[in-house]
Amino acid sequence: MLNTTPPNSCLQCQPRRHFLTGLLATGAAAVLPSCATSSKDAPMPLLAKRALVDVHHHVWAPGFLKELEARKLAEPPARNWSLNKTLDDMAQAGVTYTLTSPTTPAASFGDVATMRSMARVSNESGAQLARDYPSQFGFFATLPMLDVDGALAEIAYSCDVLKANGIAMLTSYNGKWLGDKAFAPIMDEINRRKLVVYTHPSNTQCCNNLQEGVPGSTIEFATDTTRTITSLLFSGTATRCKDIKFIFSHAGGTMPFLVERLVMLPKLNPNFGKILPTDQVLPTLRSFYYDTAQASHPGALLSLLNLVDVSQVVFGTYFPYRTSLDHVKGLMAMGFSMNDLTAIESRNAQRLLGRA
Numbered sequence: 001m002l003n004t005t006p007p008n009s010c011l012q013c014q015p016r017r018h019f020l021t022g023l024l025a026t027g028a029a030a031v032l033p034s035c036a037t038s039s040k041d042a043p044m045p046l047l048a049k050r051a052l053v054d055v056h057h058h059v060w061a062p063g064f065l066k067e068l069e070a071r072k073l074a075e076p077p078a079r080n081w082s083l084n085k086t087l088d089d090m091a092q093a094g095v096t097y098t099l100t101s102p103t104t105p106a107a108s109f110g111d112v113a114t115m116r117s118m119a120r121v122s123n124e125s126g127a128q129l130a131r132d133y134p135s136q137f138g139f140f141a142t143l144p145m146l147d148v149d150g151a152l153a154e155i156a157y158s159c160d161v162l163k164a165n166g167i168a169m170l171t172s173y174n175g176k177w178l179g180d181k182a183f184a185p186i187m188d189e190i191n192r193r194k195l196v197v198y199t200h201p202s203n204t205q206c207c208n209n210l211q212e213g214v215p216g217s218t219i220e221f222a223t224d225t226t227r228t229i230t231s232l233l234f235s236g237t238a239t240r241c242k243d244i245k246f247i248f249s250h251a252g253g254t255m256p257f258l259v260e261r262l263v264m265l266p267k268l269n270p271n272f273g274k275i276l277p278t279d280q281v282l283p284t285l286r287s288f289y290y291d292t293a294q295a296s297h298p299g300a301l302l303s304l305l306n307l308v309d310v311s312q313v314v315f316g317t318y319f320p321y322r323t324s325l326d327h328v329k330g331l332m333a334m335g336f337s338m339n340d341l342t343a344i345e346s347r348n349a350q351r352l353l354g355r356a
Contacts, residue, residue, distance in 0.1 A: 050094030053349040054324060055198060056249055056293040056316025059086065059100045061125030064118055073105060077320045083129070085320060090136070093324035095317070096346075097355075100126050101140040101168035104202045108146060108173050115144035119154050127162035138353070140168035140198045143186065151186045159193060165353055166196030166245075171228035173202075178228045179235030191241035196352060198247045201225045225253030229285070230262060236275045238284050245352060246288045247314060251295035256303035259285065282307075289352060291316030292344065296330030310340045314349045 060068070060078045068074035090098060107119035119142045126139030141158030143151040158164040167190060169178060176182055178199070190197060201224045225248055232238040232246070248255075255262070263281045266273035276284065286308050293316035295301060304313065315331075317324040331341060349355075 050328065050345060052093065052095040052097075052315050052324070052328070052345045053353075053355075054090070054095045054098045054317050054319070055247060055314050055349055056200075056291045057086070057098045057100050057319045058103045058321070059083075059126070059129070060102060061122050063121040064102060064125070067110075067114070067118060068105075071109065073109065081320050087136075089317075089319050089324050093317075093328045095324050097136060097138065099138045099140055099165055099198070099353075100129060101198060101200065102142055103200055104170055106168070106170050106200075107142050107144045108170060108202075112144070112147045112150065115147055116150045116154070118142075119144045119150070120157075123154065123158050123162055123164065127158075127164070130163075138165040140164065140166045140196075142168050145169065145173045145183065145186065148182070148185050152189055155186070155189055155193070159195070166198055168198050168200065170202040171199055171224045177224075177231035179231030179233070179237040181235070184237070187237055187241050187244065191243045194243040194245075196245045196247065198249075199225070199228065200249050201253065222250055222253035225249060226255040226258060229253075229255050229288075230265075233262065233276050233281065233284060234265065234272045239276060239280075242287075247352075248288055248290050249316065249318075250291070250293055251300040251304045251313075252288075252290045252307075255285070256300075256307050259307055286312065288312065289314050289348070292327055292331065293318035294322055296327040296334075298334065301334060310336075310343050311348055313344045314352065315345045 058077075058081075060081055065074060065078055068078060086098070090096070102122050107115045107122065109115070110118070122142045123139070126137075126141070130137045130139055141154065141162065141164035143154050145151055155167065158167075171177065178187070201220075201222065203220050203224070229248060229252065238246075259282075262285070263278055266276060266278045266281065288308075289312050290304055290308065291314050292301070295304070301313075315327065317327050328345075331344060336344070
């Protein structure tokens with residue numbers, strides 16, 4: 001039998017995960033995403049009974065897309081997106097409620113006026129979609145994070161007027177991660193309001209075009225998620241802002257694989273130890289939420305679920321870059337119990353969003 005928890009590691013006290021039994025029984029046939037998408041893994045009658053909540057689903061307001069196109073920043077999925085495609089994708093996989101957000105570069109380009117305008121256009125569009133389809137859509141509000149006054153104003157407008165379900169942030173802005181002191185007033189206000197913060201990775205300035213032909217999303221997205229988690233831990237933000245409910249995309253990026261290094265960091269650097277002692281690193285990481293977008297396969301989930309409980313995992317699809325059905329089939333092939341599968345697909349997000 002495979003023991004996925006290393007002996008004498010900082011994680012050996014973790015309870016065994018019930019889903020491992022089912023996974024081992026199937027011979028880990030779903031190691032690669034492509035192996036998890038065959039029709040035999042997910043009979044359509046079973047799929048039709050699902051009622052999923054997707055926290056990681058991208059849409060583009062027409063005004064936002066127009067600005068992206070003018071600046072040559074619009075990717076093909078953005079140019080080809082439509083509401084009908086979103087609704088079709090949801091129906092095929094049994095997704096009944098979706099939290100929408102734009103993706104990188106969000107409202108982080110241009111001058112202050114442009115950033116404020118792009119945030120407002122995106123948020124008004126997300127709110128309108130939620131008003132038109134209240135049982136099917138909510139939205140995470142985008143902020144002009146590089147403009148603190150604008151971000152604070154947009155938090156108030158989006159939450160108090162538009163009734164956003166939470167805030168969407170990129171993992172970094174102009175080489176600054178979310179624990180940077182420049183963002184402290186924004187984080188403090190979000191903490192005061194006890195909001196959900198969904199994060200999406202970005203390409204940081206240091207690491208663009210490192211290898212010709214390899215897009216940043218291939219490697220750097222997962223790495224930037226780990227950078228921003230580290231920033232939140234050792235800036236003191238995560239400790240100070242305990243009432244923020246963070247969601248990290250793609251199963252936490254590379255963080256679960258590097259967790260021992262994060263645990264050791266306060267021992268190696270006493271200054272960090274004063275901010276977050278070693279024995280508080282794991283409890284803090286376990287308090288965060290992590291989505292399944294591009295991570296509904298053993299390579300990501302085995303590592304993540306040796307760190308956090310199933311209760312901290314929420315369903316995400318990364319549509320339109322991937323389909324909801326890809327992720328449903330991937331999760332079903334993992335061998336989860338029905339209780340754990342339901343928790344990941346809907347119950348955890350409903351609790352997080354106050355919809356339980």
